[in-house]
Amino acid sequence: VARAILEKGKPDGLLPIGLGARDSLRLEAGYPLYGHELSEKISPIQAGLSWTVKFSKPQFTGRDSLMSQTEKGVASKVMMYSLNDRRIARPGTTVFSGDQAVGEILSGTLSPVLNKPIGTALVASGINPDTLTVDIRGTRLPLQITPTPFFK
Numbered sequence: 001v002a003r004a005i006l007e008k009g010k011p012d013g014l015l016p017i018g019l020g021a022r023d024s025l026r027l028e029a030g031y032p033l034y035g036h037e038l039s040e041k042i043s044p045i046q047a048g049l050s051w052t053v054k055f056s057k058p059q060f061t062g063r064d065s066l067m068s069q070t071e072k073g074v075a076s077k078v079m080m081y082s083l084n085d086r087r088i089a090r091p092g093t094t095v096f097s098g099d100q101a102v103g104e105i106l107s108g109t110l111s112p113v114l115n116k117p118i119g120t121a122l123v124a125s126g127i128n129p130d131t132l133t134v135d136i137r138g139t140r141l142p143l144q145i146t147p148t149p150f151f152k
Contacts, residue, residue: 023109027118030080030148036091036107037078037120045069046122047078048148076103076124080150081143083117086110087136095121095143097131105134111150118150 006014023033032038037047044052045066053066083089088108095103108119121143123132129145 020109023107024111024113027080027107027109027120028111028113028150030150032078032120033107042078042106042122043069043074046074046076074125076122078106079121079123079129079145080148081119081121081132081145082111082114082150083134083141083143085117085136085141087139087141088117089119089121089134089136089141089143093134093136095123096133096135096140097127102127102132114150 002016006016008014026033032047032049038044038049043062043066044050046069050070053070055063055067055070081089088110089105090108091105093105093108094101095105103121103123106120106122108117110116111118121132121134123129129143132143132145133140134143135141
């Protein structure tokens with residue numbers, strides 16, 4: 001099927017794309033990917049997706065925990081960032097506020113539209129976003145926390 005589709009689209013310049021293209025598109029649009037911005041350890045509330053949780057529904061698995069996070073707040077939350085550098089922060093890279101580790105990078109890629117690295121980080125709640133940095137190969141770079149989406 002894939003070969004037939006590619007062959008049919010060949011006259012129009014149809015080419016296959018990979019996961020790098022998927023990541024740049026989803027991050028520019030502010031879309032989460034399960035295993036990165038959502039997981040068994042990162043809830044929809046932490047990911048800024050509380051609008052997807054319908055508390056008006058009858059009891060569901062995890063409801064009490066999610067309701068508690070909504071009412072009391074979360075210990076950490078997902079933030080979108082950009083870097084004014086060509087280096088890309090990779091998943092698992094530590095996020096700092098001063099010398100204190102306060103989070104980690106969840107996703108990172110180069111945005112072809114913005115022509116700079118963008119991504120997501122899980123950061124402790126209550127941290128001033130203007131103080132966040134990431135260490136990439138021995139250089140501390142400031143994270144510019146931005147609203148989503150980067151691109152509409």
